[in-house]
Amino acid sequence: MLSIRPRALSSVLSALVFGIAFEAFATEPPHIALDIIYDEQARRVHIEAKTTLSESASRFYLSKASTIETLDPAPGITIKESYDAHVFSLRNGEQEATIRLTYSLSLPRPNQLGSSAESSGRIDWSGTSTNAFLPGSRLWYPFFNQPSTVRLRVKTVAELRAIAPGLPITHMEEDGYAVSIFDMSKPILGVDLMIGHWLVQQKVMTGMEEKILLQTYFNEENADIAKEYLxxxxxxILFYEKLIGPYPYSSFTVVSSPHPAGLGMPSLTYISEKILKYPFIKNQSLPHEIVHNWWGNGVRVDYELGNWSEGLTTYMADYWQVALTSENAAKEMRYGWLRNYASISDEDEESLQAFTSRHHTASSTIGYGKAAMVFHMLRNTIGNKPFINCLREFWLEYQYKSASFHDIRDTCQNHTNSDLTLFFDTWISTVDAPTLDTNLTQSSPTNHQLTVNQNGNWAYPLELEISGDSNKIKLTKMIRGEETTFVIPIGATKSTEIKLDPNFNVWRHLYATELVGTIRDFIAAKKPIYIQLTSNIQNSADIISTYFLEDMIQNKYGPNFTNPKKQPTIIVADITNITEHLNTSDNANEINHLMPLSGTDLVMASTYIGGTATLLIGISESISAKDLSILISRARHYGRYSWLKVVKSGRTEKGKWSIREKIFSY
Known part of the structure; x- marks a missing residue:
């Protein structure tokens, strides 16, 4: 959820976010010294910067939104203008030149265009009298388009504190102002600066190689959970040091954010203050951000070959922590990845090689879900211990360097006798997924020949459960190519039942019986049809388009529309009418879980009616347009569920329809 790269706003920034044009990394990275003063009343940032251009770091960029006030360049530097940046370059033939400049930036208010938190979770720059945020993506400091070491000195009024990635060196009062100094001795690509009114708590832990400073910068409402977070x-950190290797930084800080979104950056995570107390933040999002210090920050991503870090981090943090507590919960998470995949359209699907960052539901499904499942299949292919040893070697070899899926492949190849070329080639560069089928024939009185067919050449280990008249066997076979045949010893039987991948360990298309409706199906639906059955409730089409869907509602119909093309359909009515439609749905035998609906402000259920994917939305007659907008917006966070209802007290209930197994019978 929280590991979100800053918003892409320019061609230069595209290089930062997507890795299209990184310059060669220098043996000695460029160093930048920044002296910053934040004027909270004017929302203006005053900066003095000093850095050195060299043959290996010959150019830096500074946002055109900055007003340059003084400039002390060496003779060997030229300054040009691009569309959105001042470009400072070393003259041809020069070996080195140092520059010092002062400049200032005005920050927009958070509610102004270009400074809000999007539904994707990205946060742009903004400032108020009590907080400010400057993302590195805004080129607010000299950006070399390669990792740099940075030292920051930040001055604010005494009531405010500054925080940035890196090790906090000191915090002191000076002439009635607060001064904080940070040292980023490990090269960093993109520096974010946060300023706010926080209560700071600290703890020093003993890491594998050094002491690590842990910090919380929490608003007053969250101060009581600071110790729990530390x-x-x-x-x-101790868990992942044992699993991967030494933690790569000298500190880690959790910062409460006034924005309704979150960010991860080296040694720091910035999380909405409204959700810090939620269990999923503590149990999944927090370890996710900590693991990113190894994958994505400690080992950077070679984006030309795809972003592997989100998938590996999701697998090692979100999934690994769940699997430690419950195999059933881990199975449910794997099913969730596949179910999310079933809800995206062919036109929105991309390969892992093409994925760079999350920008809508489909990209998240591929870059996080599919990638995590690929690492799960890799682990099942080479074995648990070789997989862990591969990750440890990968960390030792590539820390503070850029790496690709190919580098992961080559490292894992050192830990298995199986040729991993086909595995990586079929999963990284391709779209689509296996659709599995079987054929069973008796090859001898005691053996049967089983053929597994798929619609491509994907390679993976496939788990099978085979039941005869009186015996049942479980086995795992390596699948390669469109057809794989092997012998199974089940003897002579009158009937045989076969289950393929019953525990959802393969990235594949789900069978129709395995598909259950989810709210996410409609968040990402293409050109959904809208039908409002009753006029005694808010006209909801515009509200649903604005606050819930990724694709706008284009066609609105009355209650008698028949939908011959069976396009995804949203049906809106009062609670009584929606209850009647629930009774005609494919999940009618399960709607008792939603009952009673009296006293409900909103009910939402994703199901099928007459073979058409249908989202039923029941709305209380008394609910206002404003309150409905809030409830519809919140519903996006329940995408993996089949249904939810919000009662008048504000309590939300949610649930999932039952999954039916796919059984091949012979």
């Missing part, structure tokens, strides 16, 4: 950070 203890959780220590627990997760």
């Amino acid at each position: 203890d959780l950070c220590e627990r997760y």
Whole structure:
């Protein structure tokens, strides 16, 4: 959820976010010294910067939104203008030149265009009298288009604190102002600066190689959970040090954000203050951000060959922590990845090689879900211990360097006798997924020949459950190519039942019996049809388009529309009418879980009616347009569920329809 790269706003920034044009990394990275003063009343940032251009770091960029006030360049530097940046370059033939400049930036208010948190979770720059955020993506400091070491000195009024990635060196009062100094001795690509009114708590833990400073910068409402977060950070860091290797930084800080979104960056995570107390933040999002310090920050991504870090981090953090507590919960998470995949359109699907960052539901499904499942299949292919040893070697070899899926492949190849070329080639560069089928014939009195067919050449281990008249066997076979045949010893039987991948360990298309409706199906639906059955409730089409869907509602119909093309359909009515439609749905035998609906402000259920994917939305007659907008917006966070209802007290209930197994019978 939270590991979100800053918003792409320019061609230069595209290089930062997507890795299209990184310059060669220098043996000695460029160093930048920044002296910053934040004027909270004017929302203006005053900056003095000093850095050195060299043959290996010959150019930097500074946002055109900055007003340059003084400039002390060496003779060997030229300054040009691009569309959105001042471009400072070393003259041809020069070996080195140092520059010092002062400039200032005005920050927009958070509610102004270009400074809000999007539904994708990205946060743009903004400032108020009590907080400010400057993302590195805005080129607010000299950006070399390659990792740099940075030292920041930040001055604010005494009531405010500054925080940035890197090690906090000191915090002191000076002439009635607060001064904070940070040292980023490990090269960093993109520096984010946060300023706010926080209560700071600290803890020093003993890491594998050095002491690690843990910090919380929490608003007053979350101060009571600071100790819990410090203890959780220590627990997760110790766990992943044993699993991967030494933690790569000298500190880790959790910062409460006034924005309704979150960010991850080296040694720091910035999380909405409204959700810090939620269990999923503590149990999944927090370890996710901590693991990113190894994958994505410690080992950077070679984006030309796809972003592997989100999938590996999701697998090692979100999934690994769930699997430690419950195999059933881990199976449910794997099913969730496949179910999300079933809800995206062919036109929105991309390969892992093409994925760079999350920008809508489909990209998240591929870059996080599919990639995590690929690492799960890799682990099942080479074995648990070789997989862990591969990750440890990968960390030792590539820390503070850029790496690709190919580098992961080559490293894992050192830990298995199986040729991993086909595995990586079929999963990284392709779209689509296996659709599995079987054929069973008796080859001898005691054996049967089983053929597994798929619609491509994907390679993976496939788990099978085979039941005869009186015996049942479980086995795993490596699938390669469109057809794989092997012998199974089940003897002579009158009937045989076969289940393929019953525990959802393969990235594949789900069978129709395995598909259950989810709310996410409609968040990402293409050109959904809208039908409002009753006029005694809010006209909801515009609200649903604005606050819930990724694709706008284009066609609105009355209650008698028959939908011959069976396009995804949203049916809106009062609670009584929606209850009647629930009784005609494919999940009618399960709607008792939603009952009673009296006293309900909103009910939402994703199901099928007459073979058409249908989202039923029941709305209380008394609910206002404003309150409905809030409830519809919140519903996006329940995408993996089949249904939810919000009662008048504000309590939300949610659930999932039952999954039916696919059984091949012979």
